[in-house]
Amino acid sequence: MELFNNLILGFSVALTFQNLWFCFIGCFLGTLIGVLPGIGPLATIAMLLPITFNVSPTSALIMLAGIYYGAQYGGSTTAILVNLPGETAAVVTCFDGYQMARQGRAGPALGIAAIGSFFAGTVCTMLIALFGPPLAEMALKFGAPEYFSLMLMGLVTAAVLAHGDMAKSLAMTALGLLLGVVGTDVNSGMARYSFGFPELTDGIGFVVVAVGVFAVGEIISNLGDKEERQVFTSKVKNLWPSLADLKTSFFPIVRGTAIGAFFGVLPGTGPAIASFSSYMVEKKVSKHPEMFGKGAIEGVAGPESANNADAQCKFIPTLTLGIPASAVMALMLGALTIQGIAPGPQVMTQKPDLFWGLIASMWIGNLMLVLLNLPLIGLWVSLLKVPYRLLFPAIMAFSCIGIYSINNSSFEIYLTAIFGVIGFLWLRLECPAAPLLLGFVLGPLMEENLRRALLISRGDPTVFFTRPISLGFMIVTGLVILFMGLPMIKKRRGELTG
Amino acid sequence: MTPANELMNNKRFLSGLMFLVIGAVSIYIAQDYPMGSALRMGPGYFPNVLAGIMILFGIYELVLGAMKPDPVKGNWSIRALVILPLAAVIFGVLMEYAGFIPALIALVFASAAASHEFKFLEVLISAIVLTISSVGLFIYGLGLPYPLIHGM
Numbered sequence: 001m002e003l004f005n006n007l008i009l010g011f012s013v014a015l016t017f018q019n020l021w022f023c024f025i026g027c028f029l030g031t032l033i034g035v036l037p038g039i040g041p042l043a044t045i046a047m048l049l050p051i052t053f054n055v056s057p058t059s060a061l062i063m064l065a066g067i068y069y070g071a072q073y074g075g076s077t078t079a080i081l082v083n084l085p086g087e088t089a090a091v092v093t094c095f096d097g098y099q100m101a102r103q104g105r106a107g108p109a110l111g112i113a114a115i116g117s118f119f120a121g122t123v124c125t126m127l128i129a130l131f132g133p134p135l136a137e138m139a140l141k142f143g144a145p146e147y148f149s150l151m152l153m154g155l156v157t158a159a160v161l162a163h164g165d166m167a168k169s170l171a172m173t174a175l176g177l178l179l180g181v182v183g184t185d186v187n188s189g190m191a192r193y194s195f196g197f198p199e200l201t202d203g204i205g206f207v208v209v210a211v212g213v214f215a216v217g218e219i220i221s222n223l224g225d226k227e228e229r230q231v232f233t234s235k236v237k238n239l240w241p242s243l244a245d246l247k248t249s250f251f252p253i254v255r256g257t258a259i260g261a262f263f264g265v266l267p268g269t270g271p272a273i274a275s276f277s278s279y280m281v282e283k284k285v286s287k288h289p290e291m292f293g294k295g296a297i298e299g300v301a302g303p304e305s306a307n308n309a310d311a312q313c314k315f316i317p318t319l320t321l322g323i324p325a326s327a328v329m330a331l332m333l334g335a336l337t338i339q340g341i342a343p344g345p346q347v348m349t350q351k352p353d354l355f356w357g358l359i360a361s362m363w364i365g366n367l368m369l370v371l372l373n374l375p376l377i378g379l380w381v382s383l384l385k386v387p388y389r390l391l392f393p394a395i396m397a398f399s400c401i402g403i404y405s406i407n408n409s410s411f412e413i414y415l416t417a418i419f420g421v422i423g424f425l426w427l428r429l430e431c432p433a434a435p436l437l438l439g440f441v442l443g444p445l446m447e448e449n450l451r452r453a454l455l456i457s458r459g460d461p462t463v464f465f466t467r468p469i470s471l472g473f474m475i476v477t478g479l480v481i482l483f484m485g486l487p488m489i490k491k492r493r494g495e496l497t498g
Numbered sequence: 499m500t501p502a503n504e505l506m507n508n509k510r511f512l513s514g515l516m517f518l519v520i521g522a523v524s525i526y527i528a529q530d531y532p533m534g535s536a537l538r539m540g541p542g543y544f545p546n547v548l549a550g551i552m553i554l555f556g557i558y559e560l561v562l563g564a565m566k567p568d569p570v571k572g573n574w575s576i577r578a579l580v581i582l583p584l585a586a587v588i589f590g591v592l593m594e595y596a597g598f599i600p601a602l603i604a605l606v607f608a609s610a611a612a613s614h615e616f617k618f619l620e621v622l623i624s625a626i627v628l629t630i631s632s633v634g635l636f637i638y639g640l641g642l643p644y645p646l647i648h649g650m
Contacts, residue, residue, distance in 0.1 A: 050640070050642075051640060053640075054640055054641065165510070165559075167555050167558050167559055167562075168513055168555075168559065170551075170555055171513075171517045171551075171552055171555035171556065171559070174548045174551045174552045174555070175517070175520060175552060177544075177548050178520075178524060178545060178548045178549065178552070181544060181545045181548070185541040187541070188532070188540065188541045190531060190541045192528075192531060192541055192545065193524070193527060193545075216582060216583065216586065219578070219582060219612075220575070220578045220579055220582050220583075220612075221572065223575045223577075223578035223582070223612055223613055224572065224573040224574050224575035224578060225572065225573055388613075389610065389613045389615045389616075389620075390620070390624055392609065392612075392613070393605070393606045393609040393610045393621070393624060393625075393628070394606075394624070394628055396582070396585060396586070396605060396606075396609040397602060397605055397606060397609075397628050397632065398632075400586055400589045400590075400605055401602075401632060401636055401642075404589075404590070404593055405636070405642055408643075408644075410590035410591065410593055410594050411590075413586050413587070413589060413590035413593070414586070414587055414590055416586055417583035417584075417586040417587050417590075418583070420582065420583050420586070421579065421583050424579060427572075428509075428570050428571075428572055428574075429509050429512055429513045429516070429570065430509055430513075431513050431516075446544075447539075447544040450539070450544065451539045451544075454536050454537060454539060455537065455538070458537055459535060459536040459537030459538075460536075461536065
């Protein structure tokens with residue numbers, strides 16, 4: 001009954017004219033930017049963050065969530081029509097989605113992606129409503145050792161499951177944590193790694209790193225490559241998949257949702273893992289595995305559902321524990337902090353309208369995406385035809401305005417330029433930036449909790465292994481490293497992510 | 499390719515070198531930060547541990563890279579690498595001293611110059627369109643408090 005009341009509260013917040021409008025704006029802008037090739041959800045949100053500054057916290061979060069789904073869906077559209085993934089999760093969609101487009105079936109591919117995402121979104125909204133409150137209650141009992149172990153688990157899984165070389169990912173995580181240290185130490189008041197710049201005593205802004213690496217760095221890299229884009233546009237007519245398509249896709253969508261939800265609640269794992277796993281599963285259970293990679297609709301339906309389920313379930317650890325479960329979620333929490341709300345399990349009880357309003361609006365946002373994309377697909381397609389040389393100065397303009405508007409400071413623009421160059425070098429050296437970003441956000445939180453945990457235990461590090469919940473997190477962390485270090489799995493992991 | 503040249507184009511070796519150098523520099527800077535004890539961690543504790551971890555991974559990558567070729571892939575556009583960050587810097591400077599409109603126009607022109615397909619008329623039109631829409635959206639729509647042109 002409580003669940004029911006909570007959902008009613010949520011919908012009463014989400015269905016106000018103002019919030020519906022922000023949800024719509026978020027979905028629309030998110031898709032608009034997300035469709036642009038080479039821009040993933042993270043850069044999209046980072047760029048659009050400033051437009052949420054002047055609205056109420058609830059509306060701001062609703063708009064950001066809309067931007068998130070919109071960007072993700074926009075990325076799938078690009079993957080299907082141009083074979084250019086905006087982020088690693090969309091790589092899977094390219095396999096069969098692009099093939100379908102080449103065969104003149106771009107419409108059904110886009111349609112099934114929308115339907116699968118909507119189904120996954122609906123299920124995950126229910127999951128959050130069901131499991132959010134008990135988890136938050138449990139989290140209220142967490143002490144510093146539990147938080148530290150949990151964050152360690154998230155960071156290690158994120159690094160280990162990231163694309164490519166494991167040692168590099170772990171080193172990038174450490175580098176991220178170290179970047180998070182920059183600024184004034186809360187306990188001693190000492191300025192660390194500020195190199196004499198007063199601006200650096202407040203730390204490096206998260207958006208600066210995200211935009212520098214994921215927008216500026218990407219553009220530098222793209223400009224070095226020759227532009228080869230072939231858009232399958234003339235053939236996008238009928239978006240509705242046939243009845244046979246729907247029948248074939250039904251179980252892949254259900255399985256994809258389950259896989260995505262599973263990976264979604266684990267902090268650290270990105271949507272790429274969920275969509276790759278779903279693709280592998282579908283290929284395995286399929287009666288005609290040879291069709292995969294040649295335009296099998298299951299290869300679009302499963303992974304697309306999985307990555308949406310993952311994206312949405314990432315809100316569970318984020319909202320209940322106050323720990324960002326992915327780099328995108330870190331931006332969400334950053335927005336919450338800018339709005340003056342401290343993230344954590346107490347948000348649910350202290351700000352029920354914000355929490356439940358956001359959850360209800362997730363569902364509405366997913367519905368809106370389906371409705372929005374059916375009539376607007378023509379607009380997205382024409383956007384894809386705009387040459388890159390016209391697009392990237394616009395991306396630069398919005399990124400720079402966005403960054404400047406956070407603190408009204410040019411210093412952050414200069415920092416972004418530096419991170420752009422560094423981000424480009426990381427791209428070429430294949431050092432993954434996503435684990436770095438996660439480490440960067442968790443850095444200060446981790447240090448603080450480590451410090452507190454050791455203070456409680458009088459300097460005894462075994463405290464992380466003697467408290468049951470903390471021990472549980474530590475065991476999982478150990479298992480993840482152990483399993484991924486095994487040569488056999490290492491090889492499979494190479495197939496999966498390589 | 500000589501062995502030294504090969505290493506300078508080896509992804510693993512270069513990444514390892516980067517981690518090693520950043521780790522070492524971090525420890526060098528953190529010399530002045532008190533370490534404290536495990537019971538009362540000083541400001542130097544956490545960064546030193548992290549830098550140590552980075553150095554270990556750095557050495558691991560360095561050694562693995564030196565053992566096996568791992569060439570850097572993808573093209574480099576030195577032009578983009580220099581001009582694009584410079585465009586952002588120009589925007590930052592002009593925002594302080596010249597105002598929103600000149601900063602934005604300069605940014606669009608400078609960024610566009612990072613591509614080798616620069617066409618003056620095309621860039622001019624997109625600069626005008628972008629400036630008008632940004633002024634509408636950010637200054638009038640969202641009410642960001644920046645002077646359009648300084649002194650006006």
